[in-house]
Amino acid sequence: MSHIHSALKEAANRKPLAIDGLYLTHGEESFGNPPWADASARFLVARLSPFRDVERSSPHAFLYRELRDAMPDAYIDFSFFPQGRDRTTLSELGVPFLHGVASARGGSDFDVVLISNAYTLELVNLPTLLVNSGFALSRKERARHCQPLIVLGGSNAFASAALHEDPRGGKGDSFVDAVYFGEGEGSVGRLGAALAAIHVGTERDRECALEKIADDFNGFWPTHAIRAITQGRATGPAFPESPPPVLSGEEAGTVRLEITFGCPGFCSFCFEGWERKPYRERSFDDIMAEARRLKRWTGADTVEVASYNFNAHERVVDLICELNTVFNRVNFMSQRADILADTPGLIPMEIAAEKRSFTIGVEGISRRARAYFNKE
Structure with a gap:
């Protein structure tokens, strides 16, 4: 059951938040989204740093455009790691740190969470983000509780080894279900569609589905698998066809x-x-x-x-x-x-x-x- 955290949209009834400009400007059908119930799939694009620190960067907008090209009827929302003073307020309101700024829904309501990791230091925020938002820390536990898939990519993906257990010897647990290495131009949208098509099942069902995706997409590594990975490359010079999202902030222009x-x-x-x-x-x-x-x-x-x-x-x-x-x-x-x-x-x-x-x-x-x- 999806739960809307209406307190995010009602600034008069709570302490101010650093990104109230996002909460109060963007509604559920912003970013070209269909009504939640009508969406073919639901994606949460998450950054591991506060909005003020990543507003000038483009990975979240890039992921949005690639996903929108591939799935015009998908619901795509954004989440940013809250600033220090906001974490106390969100906890008092009962709002998970991992939530959509337009939908006001927690991360567990989405089908897939895509995490953009820009640099190594950000990774320390991931466990806090997951625990606070009701997610199990390990992919194995999330599979047992039928929680959404979590896939990490970004410029720091090659340096994200601290998140993963060695898959040899029957281990292979990880904070994330899969990692994408390399350039995603021309392939991220199709990859997102394949991930959204994975239905809830046992841990092994998930692993088999992720391995099948890895067979079809260079750069995609299910963290339980022992396999060689070929880095993903942009499939061509073309730009995405969908307009970029315009987020309410100082860099909106x-x-x-x-x-x-x-x-x-x-x-x-x-x-x-x-x-x-x-x-x-x-x-x-x-x-x-x-x-x-x-x-x-x-x-x-x-x-x-x-x-x-x-x-x-x-x-x-x-x-x-x-x-x-x-x-x-x-x-x-x-x-x-x-x-x-x-x-x-x-x-x-x-x-x-x-x-x-x-x-x-x-x-x-x-x-x-x-x-x-x-x-x-």
Whole structure:
């Protein structure tokens, strides 16, 4: 039986919460959702950090768009780990930490919980999130209690080993039911549909169903299984067709636009430089078409260019110029110092685009230090 925590939507009858802007703005049918009872499947996309810390990031919006493309009639909601002062209030209200901001329903009401893990330190929040929300800590116990599947992915998936017991020797318990490694563009939506189709059954029924999914999807590892995993790769350069969700917050006027996949470097200190291979660029025409769609869908006045090194794109100057005809402000962050130095006119172009702060990698230091860090 689904339970709506109406206190989240009634600010006058409780202490204020840090993300009341989400609770009071978004209703059950926000984010293009059908009525709860009519949904073909129900997904909760969860972040392990507070909204204020991940609002600028894009994984939850990416998961939403991929799921919506594959399942137009699915119910998709978001959950963010509550800030310290909110945890006391939520506990007093009897609201689980893991809950949807639009539906006001607890995580146990959903079919599948998808956890986006951005960095290792976030993982310490997972046990607290599960216990507070009525979930068993282990996948085996959740299967016995017919609780929703929990699947973890994100940029830190490769460093999530602390969550899992060695599956050898008949063990293989874990805080999560499965992990997805790698890029999910073009496959996450279909994977979500396959997960939602798993019906409640015994622990072994779940394991068999998850193993079947692993046969069909690279990058998907059921945590009980001893098997080789091939990293998931984006299936093509195309952007999702569904509009992104617009969450009520300080960054509602900013959209993210990914222009490249992976990184061409092999820096010894950098995780992504080794994990995200090969380096690929989206075409100028595809990027600009997506930029215009994002502007039309969201009305955003700012676009944030997403790339490990945005100035590695072969048409970076053309992109800066053209994006400034669509948006009032174009933000671009990390870039390589050697490309910046070796590309005539790039610095004046960035200054003309109102860039005033520069994030520069260590290739800008001495030759000896570059050799130590495996920088070209």
